[in-house]
Amino acid sequence: MKSLKRMAACSILTALLLGSTTVTAESVIQELYSEELTARTWEGIPIKHMDQHWAKRLFQWGISSNIINGYTNTNLKPDQVITEAEFLKMFYRAVGLAIPNASANSAYRPSENWTEGLYRTAKLYNHPTIGANNFALRMKPITKLRVAEIISGSQGVHYTGQYAVTYLIGQGLANSKATSPQQFDGESTLTRAEALQWIRQLALHGKLTIEQRPKIPTDLGLLPEMANTPPEVIPDFSTEPVTDEDFNLVIQGNNSELRFGDSKKSIDAQFGNSSGKSIFDDDMYPLFNAHFNQNGELDGWKTYLYEEDSIRPGVSRLTKKGIVLGESTITDVISRYGSSGVRGNGIIDYHYKKMNDGTYQDISIYDRISNMEDVCMIAFLVDDKTQVVYDIIVKSSLKDAF
Structure with a gap:
């Protein structure tokens, strides 16, 4: 395992470019192998309709990591409320799972709806959903509380309701300044940009992982203590000077x-x-x-x-x-x-x-x-x-x- 990672390290930028689904990345790689070329332009991850949006770089990261994609008209709709199915798709892609048919235009099982693979995966990992047996609910906005239950479950614990929120706040994974479940406002919904930002926080904490949620609820005595001061939320893309x-x-x-x-x-x-x-x-x-x-x-x-x-x-x-x-x-x-x-x-x-x-x-x-x-x-x-x-x-x- 480690030897494979070491080889990947030697070509880390190539891996980045190959990870992009754009033709630009592939053409840049091909051109760079020409000895006649001494310099090349990298086009990055261009996205439309978001030049002034606060989450532009988040979506560039999400696209390059194959976490999220746009609609058929290339509009990413960052401010649109995210549905349960859309969140599952985003989250499972982020942790590295290959979800069969998780795209409306997938060639895999073309007769099957794109959400089916997502809910089979949720069932496999025992993640709580409301749309498992009701297709209409898959397209309903997901609440922050349900997201908290899914994310806490992915960390290998089984908490529901306010206890799932308490766990995430204590672990610094709630993407919130809340110091209690009441301040967290779990019944509210979140946008596609806010969901992606939450996933970004998991990556920054080294917690972009997935485990099966235990069948039996986890002992409440293992919940972290609540602090009186708001937890630190790491800036999405901060920098420090170098010399x-x-x-x-x-x-x-x-x-x-x-x-x-x-x-x-x-x-x-x-x-x-x-x-x-x-x-x-x-x-x-x-x-x-x-x-x-x-x-x-x-x-x-x-x-x-x-x-x-x-x-x-x-x-x-x-x-x-x-x-x-x-x-x-x-x-x-x-x-x-x-x-x-x-x-x-x-x-x-x-x-x-x-x-x-x-x-x-x-x-x-x-x-x-x-x-x-x-x-x-x-x-x-x-x-x-x-x-x-x-x-x-x-x-x-x-x-x-x-």
Whole structure:
């Protein structure tokens, strides 16, 4: 499992582009493999009718992650109240489930309504719905209380009503400033944008997972205590400033540092000669892989947990912002780099453009990038269960990330 994730880390941007359903992504990938091309424009995730909407970036994220799609007229209808069936579709896609026929124009079982696979899945996971045996109720607006019951159930507990809300508030997963079920207003409905934002919060907490809800209600004594202060809601796409040093790798234990622009000769002097080339043309050293440009200068590196790391006591690998390989969690990454890079499914990646004054500007991968060679990347992979960082990747340009 881990070896597969490590290979994915080496081509993290390619995975992002292939994950997009747009023809643009596929054509960009094909063109980048041409040696005659030195720079390429990435068109991002363009969406219509939402240029001034507060949830534009949320929908770009949702589309790129295959969580949500528009209607036949390409209108995403962010302010439309979401139905139970629509929420199930959004939620199950977000946690990575393949839902047969969950599209009105699907070729799978064309005679079957698109909602059937969703409700079979809900039954499999014992998630509470009102539309399981009544098709008309599937198209009724879902309440926040029912969403709370489904989400809490996906975390492997069985609570209903105010207890489901109490659980989510205590876990920081309610996407609300409420400190009690009464403040939560569970009988109200929510829009498609608000539902997507709630799912985004699950991703930011590393809780975009799914488990079967137990048949027997969970002991109420296990509910978290309610705090008097409102729980913190993580901003959907926050950023933190970076400097040149943030693209370096610090190795504690031997007092060394891997710096962008260092020559291969100087790196060999510090760490010994590389053991050879990886399939991605990286030079392999005991604690990291390094990529050098045509001038022999370091322009990219990656480091990940090896099985033999347990026999290297006292040696830690970390970024300048203090993200320690094998120790820091998704929460640590967000606190130091911001929430903008959280993609879900264990991938966190940040993109920056160096300005003329030497500062770095955060760049959204969802927007158009006129020259990918101008944008650098810092990426982390976290373990699905522990949410601990096991892979760090830094590239001087998105084009080189291929």
